[in-house]
Amino acid sequence: KTVFTEISPSEFFYRNRDLAGFSNPSRALYSTVRELVENSLDSCELYTILPEVYVRITAARGSEDKPDPKHYEIVVMDNGSGIEGEQVPKAFGRIFYGSKYRLRQARGMFGMGGTMSILYGQITTNKPVEISSSVDGVKFEKFLMMIDIEKNTPIILERQKSEANGWRGTRVRLTLEGDYFRSSTKIFDYFKNTALVTPYANITFIDPLGKLVHYTRGTNVMPDPPKETLPHPHGIDVEAAKRMIRLWKGGPISKFMVQSFHRVGDKIALDFLKYSGIPPETDPKSLSNEDLVKFTEALHDYEGFLPPDGKCLSPMGEEIFSAGIVKELSPEFFTVTAREPAAYSGFPFIVEVGLAYGGKINQQGIKLLRFANRIPLLYDEGSDVSWKVLSDEIDLKRYRVDQDTPLILMTHICSTKVPFKTVGKEYIADRPEVEKELRNGIREVFRKLQIYLSRVGSMEKQRKK
């Protein structure tokens, strides 16, 4: 007789933790740094707080003289918004629980990164996680907790309230089996690349060997935070339409269109309803199942909808991108460009591209740095859409660039939903719309480089005469 089992989301990712980037001690240490730092930076940026992020990794007590892999304690502290005491246990102790399930750009999107780090720490060291948080700088709550993995629910071991004395933010302290020897290079790359696209952040990192690195703020300018937006008609499937209609407070479909969709005004609403053969006074709740499908298909086919604007997005912008490049790369020359907002499957996105040459950049040949919603992507380059565009669609010879030209190309995709191919956010799928914007952005910066190089080349010739 066949035995059926149901498993919880945490049980699923406990068993399949490689899907989330926790495949071994070296990778898990890297992923833990990533997930916690990204939570901290999201929290600061959403409230336009100049980020102060502190990260410390030390050998756990009793493991100091052991070889890798071994137990490490990691502390990540920020000056962000903090988390309400009531929400802390589930925010960190439940998979698929979070505040980022919205149509608004953020590094977080799955509701599980912080929880996975805690889960991995727990299954390798059996130690609880300590989380302190204050939302007002007056009081802070400290939790000692673990996760009931089979039930996907937090287990609170201790909870106490204390004076915050002005500190507002979040501090996470957990122990996990890591391999610092194998992951240190990637961890330092992660911080350096993060500093590149977040030059308004102060980041301090202390490693297990006692090395302290300050990534010092290079500008006080922060990007405008994104604003939550209405869905774009092109992103609507039948399930989404059903739900929007169920929540509709009542009134004709012409009003429903204007109040439910991004950038749909009365005129476009009426023109669309004419196109799709639905009378404007129709009650959306009266649409039959068949009508619903036709309505959804018409939303996709109608060509009169305005493209998304970028209000739900938060690109770096030229000033910030330039500040980061100057601060981290010190090139002889650089150029940045940003594409207009575009969309894939109704999800808005903006591509920003930067190219830096010479100066302190001394590796031979071109190096690609990829970013998505300000997250540095350091794995699976060969599978990523940016790599594909660079290697298949850019003919370097056209731009007076050869195998040895010291170049760093930076691609940044920001979206309300970055088309990651994996839960571990390793690389980005090659959506044709995204590919197109990348191609044009990359060509643009190479053209600018070519102009610079030819000007330098002709000045050289002048001087030699």
Added chain:
Amino acid sequence: KTVFTEISPSEFFYRNRDLAGFSNPSRALYSTVRELVENSLDSCELYTILPEVYVRITAARGSEDKPDPKHYEIVVMDNGSGIEGEQVPKAFGRIFYGSKYRLRQARGMFGMGGTMSILYGQITTNKPVEISSSVDGVKFEKFLMMIDIEKNTPIILERQKSEANGWRGTRVRLTLEGDYFRSSTKIFDYFKNTALVTPYANITFIDPLGKLVHYTRGTNVMPDPPKETLPHPHGIDVEAAKRMIRLWKGGPISKFMVQSFHRVGDKIALDFLKYSGIPPETDPKSLSNEDLVKFTEALHDYEGFLPPDGKCLSPMGEEIFSAGIVKELSPEFFTVTAREPAAYSGFPFIVEVGLAYGGKINQQGIKLLRFANRIPLLYDEGSDVSWKVLSDEIDLKRYRVDQDTPLILMTHICSTKVPFKTVGKEYIADRPEVEKELRNGIREVFRKLQIYLSRVGSMEKQRKK
């Protein structure tokens, strides 16, 4: 004030369906075929039933003359074990519900493939799925159902019992938005490759253009079904150890070791307990948290455990692999090899490799066909471990092979847990243990080919004299 939300597993994969291989109509049609056919073959093989699988894709009523993408109806029927009526709704209407969460080889492992196909069909066409199943050939139950995506639970619209008149098995009929024009090549490749590794199956495929293809059984020999196994000590983390101890019926740790772990007898148990400094009469339930961590680490470090045997695995075996190659490829020469059972992180696996040359194989140069637990992997070749081994570690010139030699290399990895990197099972991570077995298996078949080619070459020379 920050608003927190919890989402269900189906809601998560509804929003992130590209993670599961349902990114667009062309890919979703392919994934639906894959997921349903794999469920059928799993069901037959587990009970050593010679598989009869019928697949039909037709334009949905009203869509016959429309261009792609459009609505298609797909029917998949098998003669497998059938599903108990009580279990049908959750098996297909709940994500993370299934019968394959066990230490035993199967194509299924995540408990969500069938459910995703139904979910995708529902959100694109709003039509319910019809599922019929009989476990005894006497009565069959037919369900008309949909999924409550927000709650991750089935919605039963109709249920009826009827005479089965001897038919035992499962039949799934659903409607989805697909793009047959774009996915037909991949779908036919999927069937051809499935027939290659499942030559004991009769598979019938009728496509929307009315084309009928029979993949006819080439052998009545079936692989021995896998047997569920105890976990191997090397795969145990602290959470797993805790659970096993919680379920332990009572008795000393020496007995616990023998009854809980794969291939651990009294002698090895005592030797391990001596190594880890735990007295054999210790009650496992009395171990402190600290002791538990030490115990788990010792399980990893102790070198005296026997490697896993292959009883929980079900490789094709030479006879079946050869039958498939002959039937589907008709080569001039072929060779197959199987490696001894090995393990990565305590999970047993076996690598089988086949190489076919000439005859009806007429493409120029080497083509790689990848399989895992008999599933053909047709995407993301460049990211897969087999591709990495072939391109980085095999020097083709050593084997008298050049750019034009018509060759097909087949790699098959079977495991209780195939290290897929994605939920869509597209490609396999490069675990060093798996890489090693692949490397040796691939070299083995190339050596055999080289012997053949030199024999043929010298016979040619003889003839010319």
